[in-house]
Amino acid sequence: MSGLTPENLHKAETIVALYPERRSALIPLCHLAQAQEGYLTEECMEDVALLCGVSAAEVRGTASFYDMLHTEPVGRYVVAVCTNIACMLAGAYSVLTHAEEHLGIRVGQTTHDGLFTLEEAECLAGCDKAVCVQVNHRFFGPVDREGFDRLTGDLASGRLDDEVPHHGVLNRVERTHELEAHRESEGAER
Amino acid sequence: MITGAKPIVTARMDHEDSYTIERYLATGGYEGLRKALGMTPEAVHEEVNQASLLGRGGAGFPAGRKWSMLRPAPTTYLVVNGDESEPATFKDHLLIERDPHQIVEGSIIAAYAIGARQAFIFCRGEFALGLERLTRAVEDAYEHGALGENIFGSGFGLDLVVHPGAGAYICGEETALIESLEGKRGFPRIKPPYFPAAIGLYGEPTVVNNVETMSNLPWIVLHGGAAFAALGEGSSAGTRLFALSGRVERPGWYELEMSKTTFRDLIYDPSLGGGIRNGNELKAFIPGGVSAPWFFPEHLDMGLDQDAVGKAGSMLGSGSIVVMDDKTCVVRAAWRISRFFHRESCGQCTPCREGAGWVDKVLRRIEDGFGREEDVDLLLDACDNIAPGLSWPPKQTTICVLGPSIPSSIVSAVDRFRDEFLVHVKDGACPFPPDEVRHAG
Ligand SMILES: Cc1cc2nc3c(=O)[nH]c(=O)nc-3n(C[C@H](O)[C@H](O)[C@H](O)COP(=O)(O)O)c2cc1C
Ligand code: SF4
Numbered sequence: 001m002s003g004l005t006p007e008n009l010h011k012a013e014t015i016v017a018l019y020p021e022r023r024s025a026l027i028p029l030c031h032l033a034q035a036q037e038g039y040l041t042e043e044c045m046e047d048v049a050l051l052c053g054v055s056a057a058e059v060r061g062t063a064s065f066y067d068m069l070h071t072e073p074v075g076r077y078v079v080a081v082c083t084n085i086a087c088m089l090a091g092a093y094s095v096l097t098h099a100e101e102h103l104g105i106r107v108g109q110t111t112h113d114g115l116f117t118l119e120e121a122e123c124l125a126g127c128d129k130a131v132c133v134q135v136n137h138r139f140f141g142p143v144d145r146e147g148f149d150r151l152t153g154d155l156a157s158g159r160l161d162d163e164v165p166h167h168g169v170l171n172r173v174e175r176t177h178e179l180e181a182h183r184e185s186e187g188a189e190r
Numbered sequence: 191m192i193t194g195a196k197p198i199v200t201a202r203m204d205h206e207d208s209y210t211i212e213r214y215l216a217t218g219g220y221e222g223l224r225k226a227l228g229m230t231p232e233a234v235h236e237e238v239n240q241a242s243l244l245g246r247g248g249a250g251f252p253a254g255r256k257w258s259m260l261r262p263a264p265t266t267y268l269v270v271n272g273d274e275s276e277p278a279t280f281k282d283h284l285l286i287e288r289d290p291h292q293i294v295e296g297s298i299i300a301a302y303a304i305g306a307r308q309a310f311i312f313c314r315g316e317f318a319l320g321l322e323r324l325t326r327a328v329e330d331a332y333e334h335g336a337l338g339e340n341i342f343g344s345g346f347g348l349d350l351v352v353h354p355g356a357g358a359y360i361c362g363e364e365t366a367l368i369e370s371l372e373g374k375r376g377f378p379r380i381k382p383p384y385f386p387a388a389i390g391l392y393g394e395p396t397v398v399n400n401v402e403t404m405s406n407l408p409w410i411v412l413h414g415g416a417a418f419a420a421l422g423e424g425s426s427a428g429t430r431l432f433a434l435s436g437r438v439e440r441p442g443w444y445e446l447e448m449s450k451t452t453f454r455d456l457i458y459d460p461s462l463g464g465g466i467r468n469g470n471e472l473k474a475f476i477p478g479g480v481s482a483p484w485f486f487p488e489h490l491d492m493g494l495d496q497d498a499v500g501k502a503g504s505m506l507g508s509g510s511i512v513v514m515d516d517k518t519c520v521v522r523a524a525w526r527i528s529r530f531f532h533r534e535s536c537g538q539c540t541p542c543r544e545g546a547g548w549v550d551k552v553l554r555r556i557e558d559g560f561g562r563e564e565d566v567d568l569l570l571d572a573c574d575n576i577a578p579g580l581s582w583p584p585k586q587t588t589i590c591v592l593g594p595s596i597p598s599s600i601v602s603a604v605d606r607f608r609d610e611f612l613v614h615v616k617d618g619a620c621p622f623p624p625d626e627v628r629h630a631g
């Protein structure tokens with residue numbers, strides 16, 4: 001395992017520069033690191049710590065608070081079935097039980113081939129499409145039992161590669177503009 | 191009554207490319223900002239006061255009044271709350287993905303009015319596409335001259351940063367959101383100070399406003415606060431974006447004139463909710479997110495009005511309405527909502543942390559048929575320990591209002607359907623069928 005790639009290190013520097021205080025970049029940088037390996041490796045957390053001016057333990061402690069940040073490996077596709085009220089009323093628990101049987105794993109586990117991790121999600125703000133499912137934080141719904149089989153089949157065969165990138169939510173986020181508004185005064189203050 | 195009020199925040203949604211700057215500019219985009227920059231910040235603030243725009247994040251606090259509470263200081267921040275995680279709420283998600291420029295424009299207008307040095311849009315981390323589109327919109331706004339050091343040649347400068355969350359409901363609470371934006375765990379801050387307007391981000395005065403609140407600003411500046419206040423009635427001015435879900439034929443988002451439109455219109459009108467699924471009967475509905483006490487058929491003719499709903503013992507909250515029909519098991523529904531609070535409690539306060547665990551466990555065992563008769567009163571006791579007196583609005587003994595929101599659904603369900611709880615106990619099983627799966631298409 002290694003730390004952030006040179007490309008990501010560079011991206012990380014530009015993210016840090018967007019905030020009045022470095023530590024604010026901690027969560028965006030964790031997302032960046034997670035996109036690399038699918039989870040936060042020790043080495044990546046050390047890099048994030050250095051960039052944010054905190055200890056690696058603080059990065060780990062902070063990351064552990066957040067559901068999206070993983071400190072253990074996950075499958076290539078994290079499949080999250082929402083079972084909150086609107087989805088439950090649309091049969092989410094039947095879909096989730098079916099998902100467990102279909103993938104041969106329980107919620108929280110990863111298939112042997114490393115392809116799927118199954119999660120039970122809280123409301124994903126897609127309740128009009130109940131039952132709502134996210135794969136690597138891309139939305140699908142309404143998903144019924146047959147729809148679930150089709151979805152995982154399409155994922156496994158690579159048919160959804162364009163729609164569902166592997167890991168990470170910032171992979172396709174492109175921020176090029178630096179802070180511009182108060183450039184002159186900035187130098188004087190620091 | 192369904193009025194002919196034109197949509198304000200969803201005006202562009204008919205266009206496939208509503209999220210692009212091209213479409214935005216072709217439909218009057220950034221005109222509100224141009225107009226605002228030709229006014230004084232005080233004049234912009236006054237329009238918002240006139241509009242009587244209530245915050246759309248859940249608490250319904252008047253936006254103009256919040257801005258007046260800012261402590262004067264050299265550095266002020268604007269933080270836009272796009273963390274939308276209240277169960278059954280999906281309106282900000284829509285605005286973020288489908289009209290990000292409107293949020294950006296509204297945020298710049300607000301920043302100008304309050305004299306913010308920098309603005310942040312805190313976007314829920316799970317909204318991957320939303321993060322892409324919001325960031326793209328910010329980039330395009332810089333290119334267009336709407337952000338940066340000298341916006342449209344006005345001399346006003348602002349930077350805007352889209353900040354991702356990482357999955358924690360509690361970060362929607364404004365002080366937890368600020369902690370999270372500072373790179374920490376999302377623990378709500380102890381009050382007072384009651385508002386980040388005194389001490390907010392990095393200890394500086396900060397305004398936190400919801401995404402939908404911001405989305406209304408370009409229209410308000412362009413058409414004037416009075417035109418906004420002319421819609422709706424009394425303090426419930428303007429239109430509002432409602433999220434309808436659960437057992438209705440047509441779940442979805444509907445932007446409606448406040449106060450004049452009723453719950454019955456929203457749930458039953460063929461152009462809106464279209465009635466209860468499969469022609470079933472209405473049993474109960476939640477009028478404003480799962481933190482709100484439930485309503486029943488006798489409330490259907492009430493207007494979508496913040497004061498009226500408040501007086502009737504609930505809240506319009508986050509503007510999300512969940513419909514339960516006669517096939518719905520209310521024990522299961524109350525359990526699922528309680529389980530959510532249990533999972534999302536940040537754990538700082540004992541009544542919330544312990545109470546949420548208790549009610550989750552007790553409701554689960556009743557639903558599974560292992561409950562005892564005493565369990566029903568035990569539930570109410572546990573709720574009373576969380577929010578003493580079980581009044582509305584709840585009495586708060588905790589750092590934030592997540593805790594006191596836990597009793598809402600439980601007390602509603604027990605008060606109205608105690609007999610159904612007892613049938614679970616007597617039969618040793620849930621008398622309702624499993625929830626029917628809704629099929630695609
Ligand atoms: C537990 C909890 C969760 C909240 N979640 C959100 C949220 O997701 N989005 C939001 O705008 N406000 C949320 N709020 C309300 C915010 O604290 C704050 O009142 C709001 O963002 C202010 O914006 P407004 O005045 O424009 O409504 C939440 C409050 C609590 C107590
Ligand atoms: S009430 Fe609950 S969520 Fe709010 S601060 Fe206390 S423990 Fe955390």
Ligand code: FES
Pocket residue numbers: 082083084085086087088122123124125126127130132277278279
């Ligand atoms: S309840 Fe499932 S997406 Fe909202």
